[in-house]
Amino acid sequence: GNSVTQMEGPVTLSEEAFLTINCTYTATGYPSLFWYVQYPGEGLQLLLKATKADDKGSNKGFEATYRKETTSFHLEKGSVQVSDSAVYFCALGVFSGGYNKLIFGAGTRLAVHP
Amino acid sequence: KAGVTQTPRYLIKTRGQQVTLSCSPISGHRSVSWYQQTPGQGLQFLFEYFSETQRNKGNFPGRFSGRQFSNSRSEMNVSTLELGDSALYLCASSLGTAGTDTQYFGPGTRLTVL
Numbered sequence: 430g431n432s433v434t435q436m437e438g439p440v441t442l443s444e445e446a447f448l449t450i451n452c453t454y455t456a457t458g459y460p461s462l463f464w465y466v467q468y469p470g471e472g473l474q475l476l477l478k479a480t481k482a483d484d485k486g487s488n489k490g491f492e493a494t495y496r497k498e499t500t501s502f503h504l505e506k507g508s509v510q511v512s513d514s515a516v517y518f519c520a521l522g523v524f525s526g527g528y529n530k531l532i533f534g535a536g537t538r539l540a541v542h543p
Numbered sequence: 544k545a546g547v548t549q550t551p552r553y554l555i556k557t558r559g560q561q562v563t564l565s566c567s568p569i570s571g572h573r574s575v576s577w578y579q580q581t582p583g584q585g586l587q588f589l590f591e592y593f594s595e596t597q598r599n600k601g602n603f604p605g606r607f608s609g610r611q612f613s614n615s616r617s618e619m620n621v622s623t624l625e626l627g628d629s630a631l632y633l634c635a636s637s638l639g640t641a642g643t644d645t646q647y648f649g650p651g652t653r654l655t656v657l
Contacts (some may be wrong), residue, residue, distance in 0.1 A: 451544070465648070472549075472633055473648040518586065522644070528598040529637060529644045533586040 431456045435519050435534035442501045442541050445455075448506040450537045452493075452519035455500065461522035462486075462502040463531070468515045471511050476517070545570065547636050547649035555655045561563060561622040564652045565583025566634030570616050574598075575617040577609060580631040589632075592617055593639045621654075629656045 436451040454462065461480045465473040477486030482497035493504045502519060517536040556562050568575050576599075579590040581622045588601040592611035613638075621628055631653050635646035648653040 431607050461645075463645070472547075472650040473635075475645060475647060478645060497589070522646075524641070528591055528593065529576075529639065529646070530588060530591070530599060531576070531589075531635075531646055 431460070431480055431521055431523050431532050433519050433521050433532055434532035435537050436437065436445055436519075437535070438516075438538040440537060440539045442509055442539070444510045444511055444541055444543050446541075448504070448509045448513075448539070450517055450539070451502040452534060453493070453500050454502065454506065454519075454521050454522055459525065460524075462493070463520040463522060463543060464491070464502070464504050465518045465533075466515045467518065467536070472532065478522075498505045499508070505521075511541050513540045513543055545590060549632075549634050549649040549652050551652060552650065553653045553655075555657065556624050557657050558624055558626060560624050560625060560655060561620065563618055563620050564632055564634075564654075566617045566619075566636075566649060568617070568634075568636030569647055572636040572638055572647075574635075574637045574644070574646075575611055575615065575616055576635045577619050577633065578618070578622065578633045579603075580633060580651070581629075586633075591639075596610055626654045626656050628654065628656060 463478045464476040477488040479486040479495035485494045521532045574593045576591040591599040597612045611617045631651045635648045637646045
């Protein structure tokens with residue numbers, strides 16, 4: 430079946446530290462991969478996406494590369510800021526039977542301290 | 544272009560009551576999906592509507608229902624509320640017609656059942 434596994438949080442970093450949040454997936458076919466971010470009290474915001482193997486998604490200094498050989502889509506940022514504190518969700522987009530479905534990981538909470 | 548809007552943002556109900564939540568998708572989007580987010584279960588898919596038809600349904604009891612109107616706006620209804628229905632309900636819209644489709648989320652409706 431289709432599933433997403435994310436590293437457990439919380440992840441606590443100092444400002445300007447390097448961030449990696451691991452995400453691996455199991456899927457049939459050719460899924461799209463997404464990272465969404467949720468700030469306190471808000472809905473989900475699309476952070477970045479990749480639609481095929483070896484694609485790199487990037488936005489606001491965050492990057493993730495679709496690695497089919499390792500079934501991974503790890504999120505990275507070179508220098509985090511306090512404002513990056515949020516919960517990050519990795520998601521698998523499966524198109525089957527004529528409809529799209531998102532399958533989410535459990536989420537990883539990131540706390541960045543000054 | 545305006546984003547996904549959801550009303551109301553907050554609701555407080557008592558057990559046994561029913562509730563209706565509303566979602567207006569991004570202009571031009573024909574697919575609306577609903578998700579329930581709780582601390583224990585994470586993000587769970589409820590159902591998806593496309594052109595007024597339910598195309599996909601998650602594993603929720605029949606108390607959870609929805610519909611979509613000709614202008615793509617969608618409502619979900621929960622009848623006979625239970626304490627466990629307390630959650631953040633998120634709506635997402637997309638074009639709904641391609642395998643690389645991207646879902647955009649609204650801010651959510653926070654439902655509290657007392």
